[in-house]
Amino acid sequence: MRDLSSDLPVRLEGVSLRAGATTILDRVDLSIAPGAPTLIVGPNGSGKTSLLRLCMGLATPSEGRISWGGRDALRPGRLAMLFQRPVMLRRSVADNVVYGLAKAGLPRKQRMARMEEALSRVGLLELASRPARRLSGGEQQRVALARALAREPELLLLDEPTASLDPAATRAVEEIITMASQSGIKVVMASHDLGQVRRLAGEVVFLVRGRLCERAGASDFFDRPSTLEAAAFVRGDLVI
Amino acid sequence: MLNRRLFSAFAALAFLTASSFSAVAQDKSIVVASTTSTQDSGLFDYLLPLFKAKTGIDVKVIAQGTGQALDTARRGDADVVFVHAKAQEEKFLSEGFGVKRYDVMYNDFVLIGPKSDPAGIKGTKDITAAFAAVLAKQAPFVSRGDKSGTHSAELKLWKEAGVDIDTAKGEWYRDIGQGMGAALNTAGAMNAYVLADRGTWLSFKNRGDLEVVVEGDKRLFNQYGVMLVNPEKFPTVKADLGQSFIDYLVSDEGQKAISEYKIDGQQLFFPNASRDPS
Amino acid sequence: MSDSLSAWELIISGDATLYAIVRLSLAVSLSAVAIAVLVGLPLGAAVALTRFRGRTALIVLLNGFMGLPPVVVGLTVFLLLSRSGPLGVFGILFTPLAMVIAQALLVVPIIASLSRQTIExxxxxYRDELTAMNVGAAGRMATLLWDSRYSLLTALLAGFGRAAAEVGTVMIVGGNIDGFTRTMTTTIALETSKGNLPLAMGLGLILITLILMINAAAWGVRVWSEQRAG
Structure with missing residues (x-):
């Protein structure tokens, strides 16, 4: 049965995005439904970030149509997005999470408990009173995850959240993402790190120059790529 | 937490503001437009507390040049004018801005100059001859240039010396457009002559090399007059309170107080009130 | 204020006139800054967050008005507040309120301009993050104002410095009335014209000390709370 209050599936039909003369996304058809994590891969400039921003409602398509759970507008608070560089408000770690909860409309009385739960989930409860902007990049990304997950979203969009993190921090972030996915949150994540894609992906969406080049289950994508570009990408060759 | 701190800061500010403004805001007060000479000489500091003790009226003095003080009154921004340039005052009366003019007191102007006395005029009693000598020697001379009573007096003296200052002025003649104190500071800094009222000169602290070079000429006589601003022109004028101030100045008590104001034992102002307005 | 005393003797002896003058100066300038904050911050935030025709011109205007000549502002306020002027009926020329109004006019462009830049x-x-968190227009403004509070404090101090150091406007609209509208700066001007240069200089040093103390206190608050909030 389809949940009528759900924003899923997010469906893109013939979506193009242009900035001036440049085509960023070219007639993309894509449906994002509950299930294992979807990894959006592709070289830099292939349109991964734009695709996520469109799904989040931060950009509007130049052509085509996007719908959320069959509606033309997304319902506030059911989607969350993590950016490549987390934006920490000039407040304590705890207040960053509480801020997100307040804006999601959670009653004041429940915020503290939910904040503590979210921070312990990402292993940062002991840093709750520290200024968020003084944390390391990895810690900031975990605070951003706590802030996003505390809102109990249906869909979590992540734009290369580990791109500038070291392996230990990357592992911590990936563990949280896996946990979130296992708890039923649909994860859509952009990445150009093949190892990460292998570790996390349930399915892979492969973009080249703004076109959806290939979409497949993770094992099919790596073992039997159906396009030349995907095969080259999987081999580690340069794809432009 | 922070909000409460912010609130207390605002509360403290509001209190500070309210207390500083109300401590000095009195309903029984008048605004007197007067001259820098009466203020800078310290006369008001001496006289106003006496008046306040007697009547409970606060006098707020705006010290400007005579011309500017009369303009302030012409805009209705003062209740009383207390100045020293009879021709300008009579014009003010004839325009209907003032009610009546009372003589209050006089002092005299003195010509101040450097001890080196480049024009060689020290000790002369003839002020117009001294002015002519300053011109002849092109000795530096500072003019108020601000339409004040002293400026009017200076211009009158040039005319009486047979000098058309507009054509005669050159680099030696420094028109500064400022008050008496500023003119004295300027003269001190460039060893120039300057016409000053005796009151301001006596209370002036930064004399440096300056001294009195000419005094005692009858033409240096400096009469002060006081007028109530016409309440028919400006209904906001506090006529009763203003008239009390005028009455006090010309009363025996006020006249005696004026004569008793001294600096270093020297009397600055000489009361000569006319009970009957001119 | 007795002329024979030096400024330091006045401080040490707790001269009542001196303290009244200092208090009036602070009250006038702080009130002016408070009013300018109430007007300038929302103005700056609104210009930062909205797009409209003539926005660039308004920004240039606000930046330019940071350097408004005090004497012109003073004259304008004087003409407005004079009994013969359009606002003459209120009778506020030559009162502390007139000085507050004039100083607030000087400070509003500083606060609006600097806060506009900071908030923008x-x-x-923050734009993407706040949009992703579904924060409405009012919430955005509140969040941005709160999160830029330390930078805005600098704007406030710049405004206060301008107000407290300024003599041209308060002389014209306040009238330098003894015990009523005489501030630190007009007292300094007056004592200078009386040739009482040591006292004038001493008062100037007191004024500078006060401004430094307020800046140091604000800086301390900033460092202290930045350590707590980042």
């Missing part, structure tokens, strides 16, 4: 910069950083 922060908005570029």
């Amino acid at each position: 910069d922060l908005w570029h950083e």
Whole structure:
């Protein structure tokens, strides 16, 4: 049965995005439904970030149509997005999470408990009173995850959240993402790190120059790529 | 937490503001437009507390040049004018801005100059001859240039010396457009002559090399007059309170107080009130 | 204030006139800054967060008005408040309120301009995140104002410095009335014209000390709370 209050599936039909003369996304058809994590891969400039921003409602398509759970507008608070560089408000770690909860409309009385739960989930409860902007990049990304997950979203969009993190921090972030996915949150994540894609992906969406080049289950994508570009990408060759 | 701190800061500010403004805001007060000479000489500091003790009226003095003080009154921004340039005052009366003019007191102007006395005029009693000598020697001379009573007096003296200052002025003649104190500071800094009222000169602290070079000429006589601003022109004028101030100045008590104001034992102002307005 | 005393003797002896003057100066300038904050911050935030025709012109205007000549502002306020002027009926010329109004006019462009810049910069950083968190227009403004509070404090101090150091406007609209509208700066001007240069200089040093103390206190608050909030 389809949940009528759900924003899923997010469906893109013939979506193009242009900035001036440049085509960023070219007639993309894509449906994002509950299930294992979807990894959006592709070289830099292939349109991964734009695709996520469109799904989040931060950009509007130049052509085509996007719908959320069959509606033309997304319902506030059911989607969350993590950016490549987390934006920490000039407040304590705890207040960053509480801020997100307040804006999601959670009653004041429940915020503290939910904040503590979210921070312990990402292993940062002991840093709750520290200024968020003084944390390391990895810690900031975990605070951003706590802030996003505390809102109990249906869909979590992540734009290369580990791109500038070291392996230990990357592992911590990936563990949280896996946990979130296992708890039923649909994860859509952009990445150009093949190892990460292998570790996390349930399915892979492969973009080249703004076109959806290939979409497949993770094992099919790596073992039997159906396009030349995907095969080259999987081999580690340069794809432009 | 922070909000409460912010609130207390605002509360403290509001209190500070309210207390500083109300401590000095009195309903029984008048605004007197007067001259820098009466203020800078310290006369008001001496006289106003006496008046306040007697009547409970606060006098707020705006010290400007005579011309500017009369303009302030012409805009209705003062209740009383207390100045020293009879021709300008009579014009003010004839325009209907003032009610009546009372003589209050006089002092005299003195010509101040450097001890080196480049024009060689020290000790002369003839002020117009001294002015002519300053011109002849092109000795530096500072003019108020601000339409004040002293400026009017200076211009009158040039005319009486047979000098058309507009054509005669050159680099030696420094028109500064400022008050008496500023003119004295300027003269001190460039060893120039300057016409000053005796009151301001006596209370002036930064004399440096300056001294009195000419005094005692009858033409240096400096009469002060006081007028109530016409309440028919400006209904906001506090006529009763203003008239009390005028009455006090010309009363025996006020006249005696004026004569008793001294600096270093020297009397600055000489009361000569006319009970009957001119 | 007795002329024979030096400024330091006045401080040490707790001269009542001196303290009244200092208090009036602070009250006038702080009130002016408070009013300017109430007007300037929302104005700056609104210009930072909205796009409209003539926005660039308004920004240039606000930046330019940071350097408004005090004497012109003073004259304008004087003409407005004079009994013969359009606002003459209120009778506030030559009162502390007139000085507050004039100083507030000087400070509003400083606060509006600097806060506009600060808030716009922060908005570029926060835009996606706040939009993703579904924060409405009012919430955005509140969040940006709160999160740029330390930078805005600098704008406030710049405004206060301008107000407290200024003599041209308060002389014209306040009238330098003894015990009523005489501030630190007009007292300094007056004592200078009386040739009482040591006292004038001493008062100037007191004024500078006060401004430094207020800046140091604000800086301390900033460092202290930045350590707590980042």
